[in-house]
Amino acid sequence: MEIVITTNLKRGQVGMKKYKLTDNISFLASVMRQASKASFVFVLLRIPLEVIIPYIGIWFPNLIVRAIGESVNRTHLFTQAAILGGLLVVLSLVNQYGKGIVSAESAYVRMKLTDMLNDHLMDCSYDMLGDKKVMQSLSQASQRIWSNTGFLVNAGENTVAFFSAVAGVVVYLAVLSKLPFWVILLLIAATVVSFLTSGFGEKIRQKRNDYFGENVSRLLELSSEMSDAAKGKDVRLYQMHPWVNHYYNIYNKKLNREYGHIAKWNFISDSIGTVLSFAADAVVYLCLTAFAMQGKITIAEYVLYIGAATGFTAWVRQVTGLLQRVWKVNGDLSCVRTFLDTDSREEEQGQSIPSGGWVCAADVLKKGDPCEVEFDRVSYRYPNNEKDTLKELSFKIKAGEKIGLVGMNGAGKSTLIKLLCGLIRPTSGHIRINGVDITSMERTECYKLFSTVFQDLHIFPVSIKDNIVWDGQVDEAYFAQCLEQADLAEWVSSLKEKENTKLVQELEEGAVNLSGGQSQKLLLARALYKNAPILLLDEPTAALDPIAESNIYEKYNQLSAHKTSIFISHRLASTRFCDRIFLMEDGRIAEEGTHEELLKKAGSYAKMFEVQRQYYV
Incomplete structure (x- = not known):
């Protein structure tokens, strides 16, 4: 007697295959x-x-x-x-x-x-x-x-x-x-x-x-x-x-x-x-x-x-x-x-292995470190959506340049970051790093190029060291340096178990919980330890007060020398140190320039800055 079960192979579709x-x-x-x-x-x-x-x-x-x-x-x-x-x-x-x-x-x-x-x-x-x-x-x-x-x-x-x-x-x-x-x-x-x-x-x-x-x-x-x-x-x-x-x-x-x-x-x-x-x-x-x-x-x-x-x-x-x-x-x-x-x-979009084979992260870095980034007419539409979130987006970021990415909620800032680091693939257009299209790289290789800190802060219920170092191969001297640069060294040394102290008290007896500021510093230490050529910060300080946020961004700025960096923030004053600022509206870059240049244009950026200054300055 043959028993079969109908199953779902394509996303949102049912009955594509039967299992005996x-x-x-x-x-x-x-x-x-x-x-x-x-x-x-x-x-x-x-x-x-x-x-x-x-x-x-x-x-x-x-x-x-x-x-x-x-x-x-x-x-x-x-x-x-x-x-x-x-x-x-x-x-x-x-x-x-x-x-x-x-x-x-x-x-x-x-x-x-x-x-x-x-x-x-x-x-x-x-x-x-x-x-x-x-x-x-x-x-x-x-x-x-x-x-x-x-x-x-x-x-x-x-x-x-x-x-x-x-x-x-x-x-x-x-x-x-x-x-x-x-x-x-x-x-x-x-x-x-x-x-x-x-x-x-x-x-x-x-x-x-x-x-x-x-x-x-x-x-x-x-x-x-x-x-x-x-x-x-x-x-x-x-x-x-x-x-x-x-x-x-x-x-x-x-x-x-x-x-x-x-x-x-x-x-x-x-x-x-x-x-x-x-x-x-x-x-x-x-x-x-x-x-x-x-x-x-x-x-x-x-x-x-x-x-x-x-x-x-x-x-x-x-x-x-x-x-x-x-x-x-x-x-x-x-x-x-x-x-x-x-x-x-990718399989649904019919992507196959490139004729020359997959490109490795090391091959990309041979072309230059820090890296140059290019978006060439990039559009992206989320599954089951009727409209594109990003629309024909084109820009270039020079190697080592610091970019501030600002705009209202829903403008497409986080989507841009996800596309850049390979979490999602463009619906159309090309994203290139040092001239290499990221679709020619396997996702795991693409991830190696980025140190990231996102707005959703997730601390894992393991030790401080394991939250920072994930591959098990610990360079103790560099690990200590990262703790020092992230302003965590003194606090970690005061703990009984030092860097082996477990985190998330609700799940581990004897563990400790981190404050918002400490969580930020821990994630900074993680990003520093990875030491990738491109640094992406997607509003990681959204829950902090303006002064604390500004201090955190200044810290990232100091430690991101010789790295291509993108800083996302709702608060425009936090990214004024950037080489250029992109103001995004409705999936496009509406304005571009330095902080001073954008204020002189008296456009959307200047109006937003003036509104925010009443509350934060």
Whole structure:
């Protein structure tokens, strides 16, 4: 029986590809092998062992009964029994040891799948983070991986259990093959019907995957509203928790209703399988007893067939019991692969590897350091938007020049920065660094050219040193110099754990939280340590007062000597030290010049500066 799941490959499109159950099993096997080769080897080894060990068990009584009936020599009988018993002990020990390995490493598969999601997310262009359907696909995949009720909780053990049960059904059916054909046909029919009726509920769940994903995402978002420190202030001061609880209960009831529907059909599936199993058992036992009484089979054969029939039934029950999990993991893996098969932005635009191969950052720097930057008729439109955010934008920045980028919210300043450093690609036009088009560079190589500080300050819950140095290769002397230049050295030295002090108190016991100014200095130290040829500051001081912001920008100015730099700010006075200032309006550069030149023009820049001076000067 072929089970297929329709999935989403292109952004915002559904039903582009179908995953077979066999393909998902092959995919899971590959993941298990990558997650732990030792565990994977024992999974493969234990599948036959799980069948062989009980198989020896049903032959043992047959051997004894036959020996008694045929008056076999005791020594010969004891020798056979000892060999079988010793083999059984050895195989059982190996199986038990393998079970310990597989169980101990059970989390590795889920961790590997999560790594694959993260790797693919990092391989996708930045603008995909704003695509609701793509992010919902990622959220659903993560939820499926870390659900504690599915196949993936212990993928190794469940794989052994399922495939050993399938093998057991085949082997034990072969043992019973000497029975009348109609008895075999009855057992096969009961098995097939159990297979076809298994997992009704999980099949319904797969068809309703989008519905479940949307409502689970809503529940998680509402839960975060209550626990998030920033949002929690409004929730408490405005007494919004009854409103949050109201919608939480609505979505929860919808999910519970669906889960109840799934549980009902799973119960029906289980009941059908159980009834068929008991009915087949009863018929087989009656037949075997009648055959033995009629002398058609010996007592030894009767003992063997009874054991085989009992074992066959146990294997069938194990298969049908696990089929629900198999159907569920089929849906889970299809959900994971849906995200993994989502095309990146460049692939959708049909970009291919340049004929001369990818250009490295080192090749760009050979043409000059600091770097020259050029935008040549660059336009950019965000996915699902009807208008371009940037429109035919053209300018050149000389090597080592400092540019101030100012303008109202929505003018396109942040979009320009994202385009320049390769987070997103132009809809049309060309961006060149030292004459090299950045589309001829892989994203990771392009990133090497930039030290950046963005307006959303994110401090990670690791040590101060790890927040600054990410590649693990620490130049201690240069690290100390960066702390000194960022005015952090004295504060860091006053801490008990020095640069190894953990940050983000809410997540790490004994950690410290940084003030806004300290966060700015930490990110300055990170940018200094990277020491890239182009420095980009995208309103990192928006939350600071004007004086503090001006001081921070002056600090960046002092430390960015011999670097091409772009400074973005709402406050025009903060960028007056720049060589040139670009005023952006509606996706274009409306005015350009030094601070003094722009004031003399008495245009939009001068008017904005005059308005701001009343508040900040």
